[in-house]
Amino acid sequence: MPNMQKIIILGTICIIGILAVQAYDINNTLKQTQIQLSHMKEDVAALEQNIKNLEHQKTLVGTNEYIEDIAREKLGLIKEGDIIFKER
Numbered sequence: 001m002p003n004m005q006k007i008i009i010l011g012t013i014c015i016i017g018i019l020a021v022q023a024y025d026i027n028n029t030l031k032q033t034q035i036q037l038s039h040m041k042e043d044v045a046a047l048e049q050n051i052k053n054l055e056h057q058k059t060l061v062g063t064n065e066y067i068e069d070i071a072r073e074k075l076g077l078i079k080e081g082d083i084i085f086k087e088r
Helices: 002-060 064-075
Strands: none
């Protein structure tokens, strides 16, 4: 009987060891997944802000004010009565 007890104890230790290794792997996988989730949440927040900015820009496009700003900025056009400063 003592040999049978040794086999049972050795088998139990092996099973506990295998379960410990698997638990360690699962814990590492969980940590990596949590890090990825955190990065994805940051990406989502950045994309939501980008959407807000684009929606705001969308409301501006086509207005006279926007067209005038683009004409001044991109084409260098001026309005009557503007004072022009030149760099030396």
